Amino acid sequence: MSQRPQSHDRALSSRFHFWNTLSWSVLGLLPTAIAVLDADETKKYWSLGLLTLIACCYAVVMTVPRNPILRPEVYLVVLALFLGALSYLLEGAAAFYVVSLPQFWVFARSPRAAIILSGIAATAAVSGSTLRQGWSPQLLTGNVVFTVIAYAAGIALGLWLHRFVGQSNERTEQLTSELEEAQRKLVEAYRAQGATAERERIAREIHDTLAQGFASIVVLAEAARSSLAEAPDTCGQQLESIAQTARENFAEARVLVGSAPQGGVVPGSVATTLRRTLDRFVQDTGLTVTAALEDIECDHTARIALLRCTQESLANVRKHAGAATVGVVLARQPYGIELEITDDGRGFLVEESHGFGLVGMSKRLAELDGDLTVTSSPGDGTRVLATIPMSSQD
Known part of the structure; x- marks a missing residue:
């Protein structure tokens, strides 16, 4: 340095x-x-x-x-x-x-x-x-006096320059030491920032995958216990959903600890991936879902972002909305990809909502230069609009 x-x-x-x-x-x-x-x-x-x-x-x-x-x-x-x-x-x-x-x-x-x-x-x-x-x-007079005067002047000037250079060197060493210390602190700050960002990423992944899966398992287990005596067939189907959700959580856990390929998303188009998620949602909740999913090609990171936004929105519908119908639209617009998820539930005040899920969705999209818009009011349902610009897919 x-x-x-x-x-x-x-x-x-x-x-x-x-x-x-x-x-x-x-x-x-x-x-x-x-x-x-x-x-x-x-x-x-x-x-x-x-x-x-x-x-x-x-x-x-x-x-x-x-x-x-x-x-x-x-x-x-x-x-x-x-x-x-x-x-x-x-x-x-x-x-x-x-x-x-x-x-x-x-x-x-x-x-x-x-x-x-x-x-x-x-x-x-x-x-x-x-x-x-x-x-x-x-x-x-002449050369002798001039030589003696030059010698005396040389001593005075030399000592002054030596002192000046010494002070300059001390100042340089001090500034160098301060620069090295600032660089060391900057490296530590970058390292701490990287660790914080990684913790936030892992927390977001856990929330969007494992936490949602466990919440589904809890809901399905309660429903299975309620229907155990009255509807054994339904109970069996719910138990199968519990097993499937547990397997998916196990796969996501392997991804988070690094023992499986990143992403946790089955290969295929984003429309296929979202349709599979919607089918599971209908199977687990019995709600009516209308879907218009355009077959869009996008990279793996965008697929994950769109899937997590869909999963988080559906989880919020299940836990909070009390809705009967959910609509999902995936389309390519002139400016990029647009994912819209609506429900006819009870709605909420967006400005008073500070849930981790909405923040996580917004951060995911921001990493792709995208945007998240949530529109809702009490009694009027909710509209979630996720957009990813075309430039991030070029």
Whole structure:
């Protein structure tokens, strides 16, 4: 998770080294080389040789930073000696010292090492010009004074930059730590959200399958007990329905625990599936059901959603409506698939109903970009309209 800050730091370091190399070459090496071209032969060749040597050393340190011989600290000592020799040849090297100052703070291991090594370089530069010209009061001006001032200014600026960079690094580490913590919490939140969604899905499946099946078994068992003495044939039929419902619940339970293929729906068209459900409903309740089921092709997820909506609506009719007639219409409309279930029961106030079944139906359809509309009022029956848009079936 911290790769981005590290790569950002490497990019900044690379840009800094590029500009430092460019400025050192353009403002240090090149002007000095041009300046000695008109000098006498000895001074010119020695100066150009020293410039070439220090440039090669710098190139080695930059391109092979971990070489066992010319380590950065060794290079800084060589640079200090070079400044002393160049100052001796040219009677001063204050300008080259100023341009080279950043290298002491870049390559040294610590601010203390940078101060010591840049001080050695300043001493070498002053000593070189002093040996060349000899001691005199005039040495307190010009290159010597400029070198001393540059050394002092370099210390002040270097310490300030070191502190600034240190604070920036601490802030970066803090932000990185906060980012990692936020990402960890986000992952935990996604995991918790996924677990919650899975619990809701399982609860919805249990309600729409096992709970409805057990409710049917209870109703059929009570009816069978009532008709045991008076209508043995009817009782036998009800017991068979109980057995069939129990088998279906067992199959649905295997689906929920993952030991059977998902869906729990027998293959076939959605119309065939709904017709089978309606036949069982008529057999168990004795209510009149009128059905107009168009043979519609749809995917497995849509089939399950339409079946569960039908099962939940019929269960509500059985438990709450007190209806005599139920109507079911399945049709393809220009905008998609439409399933309408109506009854002539007692009705209810939709705005006061917060049952899990209606919420579950609405969520199932919402997962397919569909919609559920429930229309009812006391004494006027109920109309449930489920729609699935055509786009979800393309």
